[in-house]
Amino acid sequence: MANAYLQGVEISASQFLDIFHHYDNDGNGYIEGKELESFIKELQQARKQAGLLVQILPTEENFLLFFRQQLKSCTEFMQAWRRYDADHSGYIEADELKNFLKDLLQKAKKPYDEKKLDEYTHTTLKVFDSNHDGKLCLAEMARLLPDEENFLLKFQNVKMARKEFNKIFELYDQDENGYMDENELDALLKDLCEKNKKVLEVSKISTYKTAIMALSDGGKLYRTELALVLCAEDISAPASL
Numbered sequence: 001m002a003n004a005y006l007q008g009v010e011i012s013a014s015q016f017l018d019i020f021h022h023y024d025n026d027g028n029g030y031i032e033g034k035e036l037e038s039f040i041k042e043l044q045q046a047r048k049q050a051g052l053l054v055q056i057l058p059t060e061e062n063f064l065l066f067f068r069q070q071l072k073s074c075t076e077f078m079q080a081w082r083r084y085d086a087d088h089s090g091y092i093e094a095d096e097l098k099n100f101l102k103d104l105l106q107k108a109k110k111p112y113d114e115k116k117l118d119e120y121t122h123t124t125l126k127v128f129d130s131n132h133d134g135k136l137c138l139a140e141m142a143r144l145l146p147d148e149e150n151f152l153l154k155f156q157n158v159k160m161a162r163k164e165f166n167k168i169f170e171l172y173d174q175d176e177n178g179y180m181d182e183n184e185l186d187a188l189l190k191d192l193c194e195k196n197k198k199v200l201e202v203s204k205i206s207t208y209k210t211a212i213m214a215l216s217d218g219g220k221l222y223r224t225e226l227a228l229v230l231c232a233e234d235i236s237a238p239a240s241l
Contacts, residue, residue, distance in 0.1 A: 070104050071144060074151050074207070078214035081138060090228055091135040097121050138228045151208055152229065157199045158192060159232035168230070169223050179220040185209055 071077045084100040085092055092100065098121045105112050112120075128140045142152040160168065172188040173180055180188070189208050193200040200208075215225040227235045 070108060074142075074145060074211040075214050077142065077145055078211050081141065082215050088224070090224065090234065091137055092141055093135040094121060094125065097124060097136065151204070151211060154199050154201075155229050158196050159230055162231055162233040162235055165227060165231040165233075165235070166223075169226060179216075179222045180226065181219060181221070182209065182213060185212060185221055185226075 071080065080100065081092070084096050086096055086099075098117060101120050101124065102112075102117055105117070124144075125134065125136070128136055128143050130140055139152055139156060142150050145152075168188070169180075170176075172184050174184055186205070186209055189205050189212075190202075193202045193205060212226070212229055213219070213221060215221065215228065217225075224235060
């Protein structure tokens with residue numbers, strides 16, 4: 001599969017997706033285990049046959065790598081999320097994603113046209129929209145980040161049900177003003193790290209806090225914003241009976 005495409009050295013974004021989905025046998029959005037082993041073996045074989053170190057995508061097509069280079073930190077990513085989730089729905093929808101990608105390209109002075117922008121938007125959704133609802137939640141969008149910067153991957157393992165999250169929020173919102181400030185968030189993160197030592201790192205509390213506070217409104221971290229990181233359910237949706 002990869003061999004057929006890599007014979008020509010450069011492939012399009014849509015061809016890359018064909019390769020990706022071919023090896024993502026269980027359709028979970030990742031190439032892992034035996035899938036990854038098969039992918040690497042065929043890729044190495046194709047590279048040897050080509051006689052040079054082939055890149056999966058050429059420079060102008062490798063938009064996923066490009067976006068990772070533009071979003072240099074998780075804090076920068078969270079700031080971008082707040083800016084482009086224009087309706088504060090907790091999701092980046094297709095038109096919001098398109099604006100996000102457009103501004104990144106303009107910032108980097110990368111040439112593009114409307115057709116290319118539409119392709120980038122469609123392909124980003126196709127790769128990262130794991131539940132196929134036509135929009136990206138914070139965890140899905142965060143997969144644009146390199147793993148070492150993506151602290152949200154760690155928080156996936158400590159997310160709570162809505163009822164538990166609401167209790168936690170009310171407990172740490174000590175002055176009961178409806179939002180958390182930096183000190184209240186700091187206390188919450190310290191307790192979370194202490195409780196989840198195998199997942200979260202105490203030494204990175206400052207990094208976690210800075211990134212999460214980037215979602216805040218002038219230093220006021222409201223329930224819906226913190227829920228993007230710590231709640232496993234959509235708190236804007238009606239509660240199930």
